[in-house]
Amino acid sequence: MMDITGFTETQLDVRSAVAQVCSDFPNTYWQEHDQAQTDPKEFHAALAKAGWLGIALPEHLGGSGLGISEATMMMQTISESGAGMAGAQSVHANVYATQPLARFGNESQTETVLPKVISGEWRVCFGVTEPNAGLDTLSLKTFARKDGDVYRVTGQKIWITCAQVAKKMMLLARTTPVDQVKKPSEGLSLFCIDLDRERPGLDMRKIKKMGGRAVDANEVFFDNYEIPADSLVGEESKGFKIILHGMNAERCLLAGEALGLGYAALKRAAEYAKERVVFQRPIGMNQGISHPLADAWMKLEGAKFATYHAARLFDASKKDKSISAHSLGVACNAAKYMAAEAAFTAAERAVLTHGGMGYAAEYDVERWFRESLVPRIAPVSREMILNYISEKVLELPRSY
Amino acid sequence: MRPTSARLLNILVPVKRAVDYAVKIRVNPQQTGVDLNVKHSMNPFDEIAVEEAVQLRKRLKDAVQSIKVVTIGPPKASETLRTALAMGADSAIHIEIPEADPAPEPLGVARALAKLIEREKVDLVIMGKQAIDDDAGQTGQMLAGLLDWPQATFASKLDVDPEAKSATVLREVDGGSEEIKCRLPLVVTTDLRLNEPHYATLPNIMKAKKKPLEKLTPADLSVDLTPRLETIKVTEPPARIGGGKVANVDELVAKLKEAGFTAA
Numbered sequence: 001m002m003d004i005t006g007f008t009e010t011q012l013d014v015r016s017a018v019a020q021v022c023s024d025f026p027n028t029y030w031q032e033h034d035q036a037q038t039d040p041k042e043f044h045a046a047l048a049k050a051g052w053l054g055i056a057l058p059e060h061l062g063g064s065g066l067g068i069s070e071a072t073m074m075m076q077t078i079s080e081s082g083a084g085m086a087g088a089q090s091v092h093a094n095v096y097a098t099q100p101l102a103r104f105g106n107e108s109q110t111e112t113v114l115p116k117v118i119s120g121e122w123r124v125c126f127g128v129t130e131p132n133a134g135l136d137t138l139s140l141k142t143f144a145r146k147d148g149d150v151y152r153v154t155g156q157k158i159w160i161t162c163a164q165v166a167k168k169m170m171l172l173a174r175t176t177p178v179d180q181v182k183k184p185s186e187g188l189s190l191f192c193i194d195l196d197r198e199r200p201g202l203d204m205r206k207i208k209k210m211g212g213r214a215v216d217a218n219e220v221f222f223d224n225y226e227i228p229a230d231s232l233v234g235e236e237s238k239g240f241k242i243i244l245h246g247m248n249a250e251r252c253l254l255a256g257e258a259l260g261l262g263y264a265a266l267k268r269a270a271e272y273a274k275e276r277v278v279f280q281r282p283i284g285m286n287q288g289i290s291h292p293l294a295d296a297w298m299k300l301e302g303a304k305f306a307t308y309h310a311a312r313l314f315d316a317s318k319k320d321k322s323i324s325a326h327s328l329g330v331a332c333n334a335a336k337y338m339a340a341e342a343a344f345t346a347a348e349r350a351v352l353t354h355g356g357m358g359y360a361a362e363y364d365v366e367r368w369f370r371e372s373l374v375p376r377i378a379p380v381s382r383e384m385i386l387n388y389i390s391e392k393v394l395e396l397p398r399s400y
Numbered sequence: 401m402r403p404t405s406a407r408l409l410n411i412l413v414p415v416k417r418a419v420d421y422a423v424k425i426r427v428n429p430q431q432t433g434v435d436l437n438v439k440h441s442m443n444p445f446d447e448i449a450v451e452e453a454v455q456l457r458k459r460l461k462d463a464v465q466s467i468k469v470v471t472i473g474p475p476k477a478s479e480t481l482r483t484a485l486a487m488g489a490d491s492a493i494h495i496e497i498p499e500a501d502p503a504p505e506p507l508g509v510a511r512a513l514a515k516l517i518e519r520e521k522v523d524l525v526i527m528g529k530q531a532i533d534d535d536a537g538q539t540g541q542m543l544a545g546l547l548d549w550p551q552a553t554f555a556s557k558l559d560v561d562p563e564a565k566s567a568t569v570l571r572e573v574d575g576g577s578e579e580i581k582c583r584l585p586l587v588v589t590t591d592l593r594l595n596e597p598h599y600a601t602l603p604n605i606m607k608a609k610k611k612p613l614e615k616l617t618p619a620d621l622s623v624d625l626t627p628r629l630e631t632i633k634v635t636e637p638p639a640r641i642g643g644g645k646v647a648n649v650d651e652l653v654a655k656l657k658e659a660g661f662t663a664a
């Protein structure tokens with residue numbers, strides 16, 4: 001379905017090797033896990049066993065030292081295999097949230113945590129979003145109060161994917177009250193903490209949700225939850241900067257996940273349109289069916305170019321200082337937006353192409369359609385990307 | 401004490417790039433062959449052969465000195481060699497033929513391999529019993545014949561004793577299995593039950609990129625790969641006529657009787 005000319009040899013190696021691992025997990029596996037809302041732990045374990053969770057971690061820490069261009073291809077291949085966003089989300093934080101740890105963590109943090117994440121023994125979740133802050137991350141309220149050689153965390157996080165199965169959380173919390181800092185982007189700190197449900201002050205509740213039901217999403221409550229002071233990653237108060245570093249990368253990964261979902265849905269729609277005969281002709285002979293699919297394909301291809309362009313810029317920016325933070329931010333945000341929209345369009349049309357069968361779980365497209373809403377909302381909504389482009393590219397006054 | 405060189409094992413595994421087993425095969429409109437513009441991967445029997453070589457090294461440790469893989473094929477076939485290197489082979493040889501050339505036939509392949517074995521030190525050849533594209537199932541036997549080596553075909557279990565320079569092989573034969581003992585050097589062809597290949601891990605895929613891959617041409621080995629067979633026509637099997645559904649076993653038995661099948 002996707003045209004693969006122009007990718008690097010390594011990207012194509014990643015694509016075929018990841019597809020091979022995924023081929024052991026057919027659509028029935030994902031249907032069952034979606035319906036029963038059970039964690040796809042065998043899938044996470046299989047990817048870990050084959051070394052994939054360390055794809056973008058440095059070699060000296062046990063990873064494979066590849067870039068976001070390759071990690072994006074990995075995430076796309078996962079969702080494209082039929083695993084969808086559920087499959088991608090079951091490993092997403094392990095691939096992505098470990099980046100700031102590798103870069104800013106101290107030796108004992110990286111050496112104890114990363115090998116266990118790469119081997120699959122420990123899983124990681126990412127705790128940023130809060131119910132009372134929303135997209136306004138800088139107004140987050142969860143507070144980590146220093147108390148001798150511990151911090152005590154109090155506050156609430158929401159939508160934390162995989163918190164039920166994670167051993168570790170990368171937690172963004174305030175360490176200096178917002179009225180005592182010069183800029184609201186200061187006073188936030190990043191921690192790598194244990195999620196020890198046996199200890200007092202930690203509680204979590206699963207959120208019932210529309211799609212991706214195989215992976216849990218949670219409200220997480222902290223009430224004077226004690227964490228050792230050495231859970232701090234990097235410098236205190238510099239947490240937002242550290243997180244920002246990884247945000248562009250996450251945009252790329254999510255764009256890849258969306259693309260995979262879109263291509264999976266579109267491929268299925270084209271197959272169905274070829275086979276389903278109504279009025280003595282395959283439905284795909286009707287241009288009312290074929291044209292929307294052709295249009296969806298071009299939208300996906302366009303988004304694909306934007307996505308892998310952004311990923312390439314991200315990787316190149318590590319050495320090439322002529323790539324500005326502005327160009328990189330614009331490229332990554334635009335790519336995420338375009339991929340999310342293209343995936344949604346493809347998934348919706350795939351359902352409609354199937355007529356009534358599009359509504360049946362057995363045909364998978366309804367599952368992918370439900371999941372195609374996620375990249376439009378998280379980790380940053382499409383409205384916020386439109387705000388960003390309006391302000392940074394069109395130089396229009398900021399609306400919020 | 402290090403084993404003496406006489407007891408070290410050098411393994412050669414020939415591999416073929418073939419249309420992926422999961423691809424729905426389509427005959428081309430000219431009826432000269434099948435559509436090759438589809439996904440290719442390593443012939444599954446060859447995957448088993450590579451895996452067996454890698455597992456032999458795990459079992460015999462240092463006694464396995466080298467695992468070399470070889471393919472004869474167009475430029476793209478080097479991908480298949482990289483896969484084999486990622487699975488654990490040490491080095492690779494690509495006998496490259498132009499994209500437009502016809503695929504070599506079993507005799508040509510066996511001759512090229514025999515010539516290569518004259519150059520390389522090889523004690524054991526492990527290869528697929530057949531490739532899933534042509535299903536010829538002849539190359540291993542021809543190679544053993546050309547080399548005048550023993551052969552153990554359709555292996556479902558392989559034990560090698562490097563000290564004694566011998567191998568015990570369980571073979572899949574009609575009605576069961578047969579155990580044979582052979583001297584090395586030896587040609588073994590793999591059956592499905594020999595092992596279950598592991599996926600290459602990402603770190604090994606990356607390491608494979610740095611392993612040596614030597615390119616040769618048929619001329620370097622002075623072999624002639626010109627086909628001796630002419631394909632006259634390739635056609636699809638006749639379409640299956642739709643079956644019927646039965647409600648229960650009794651009805652099934654009745655239908656079978658109707659169709660002339662009896663219990664005896």
Ligand SMILES: Cc1cc2nc3c(=O)[nH]c(=O)nc-3n(C[C@H](O)[C@H](O)[C@H](O)COP(=O)(O)OP(=O)(O)OC[C@H]3O[C@@H](n4cnc5c(N)ncnc54)[C@H](O)[C@@H]3O)c2cc1C
Nearest residue numbers: 126127128129134135159160161378379380381383384400
């Ligand atoms: C399935 C799923 C998994 C998730 N996993 C995680 C996770 O693992 N970790 C984590 O930290 N978070 C996670 N999230 C949270 C996600 O990042 C947030 O939902 C997202 O950032 C949106 O924030 P919000 O839900 O608070 O929306 P709100 O901020 O409440 O926004 C609501 C709506 O208002 C719009 N809006 C708000 N402000 C403006 C404005 N100024 N201009 C225009 N429109 C505006 C938004 O675009 C949106 O449409 C997940 C979310 C989902 C759905």
